[in-house]
Amino acid sequence: MFAQKAAKPGEAFGAPGQGSAKTIATATVITLFLLWFVVTATGLVKPLFLPSPKAVFDKFILVSTVGFGGSTLLEHTTTSLSRVFGAFALACIFAIPIGILMGVSRVARGLFDPPIEFYRPLPPLAYLPLVIIWFGIGEFSKVYLIFLAIFAPLAIAARSGVRSVSIEQIHAAYSMGATRIQVITQVILKAAVPEIFTGMRIGIGVGWTTLVASEMVAATRGLGYMVLSASEFLASDVVIMGIIVIGFFAFIFDLLMRYLERVLVPWKGKV
Structure with a gap:
């Protein structure tokens, strides 16, 4: 008998393949857009609460050319x-090494784990308010606030990735003559990379949600500032556009x- 091709983990339990998932996702987006159009066209919801897609598109063109709040959309x-992304880059530079240290060193874990776990929730x-008191209302305080929001999940993800390495893998590497540096770089770090990518995806999501908070104080430009300013004037079309x-x-x-993860971590889900 001919050997059958091994099914992927999701397909083994009857889950749809990647092509089917994309098709369903596309259909979901189209359905939501059509529902939005129908609800606004029939007048079930007032434009103040939910403007029509055309109104949002017209506002997109207007803000792109004329501007809103003294600045264009660009x-x-x-x-x-x-x-x-400035805060995200700084978080990657500092959080990933600290998270790795927390995973391999008890001293580092004892130093960094309490403050991170305290402010993370x-x-x-x-x-x-403390960030404003300490650093003022300039650009640094805005970037620093986003940096703090991204730092915690990224450091914890790096630590979790390092701690996920089984002791058998480490012992096997040592038995084959690997040095401590080789164990860290070739075994521990490679095992931690998938978790680090997950932490990066979570961290940037938290960064976007924190953006609005950072642009609440003394901001004159930015998408969060635009959304907040529009909400004060009940300009729901600008809010939805933002x-x-x-x-x-x-x-x-x-x-x-996701693409970088597939390219750089081809072994994820296969070992």
Whole structure:
């Protein structure tokens, strides 16, 4: 008899394949858009609460060309992107090494784990006043607030990835003559990379949610500032447009991270 091709983990339990999942996702988006169009066209919901897709699109064109709050949509977007991804880059530089140290060293875990676990559940709005008092209302305080929000989940993910390595793998590497540095780089770090990618995806999501909080104080430009300013004037079309733009960039970055994970971590789910 010919050997059958092994089924993927999801398919083994009757779950749809990747192509079917994309088809379902596309159908879901189209259905939601049509539902939005029907609800607004029939007048079931007033435009103040839910503007029509055409009204949101018209506002998108208007803000892109004329602007809102003294800046165009491109200027608002570039400002927010620089804040989020600047904070994300800093978090990756500091959180990943600290998380790895926490995973391999009891001393590092004892030093960093208590403060991280203490502030991790706190909403950014809780320590926003302290950040303003300590660092003022300039650009640094906005980036630092987003950095703190991303730092905790990323460090914990790196620590979790390191701790997920079984002791048998480490002993096997040592028995084959590997040094401590080789065990850390070739065994521990490789095993931790999938968890680190997951932490990066979670962290950037938290960063986008913190963006609005960071742009609440003394901001004159940014997507969060635009959404908050529009809400004060009950401009729901601008609010929804800003939400869609933020969601678009967050989704594109998540797709990029998934692609990099498939390229850089081809062994994930296979070992």
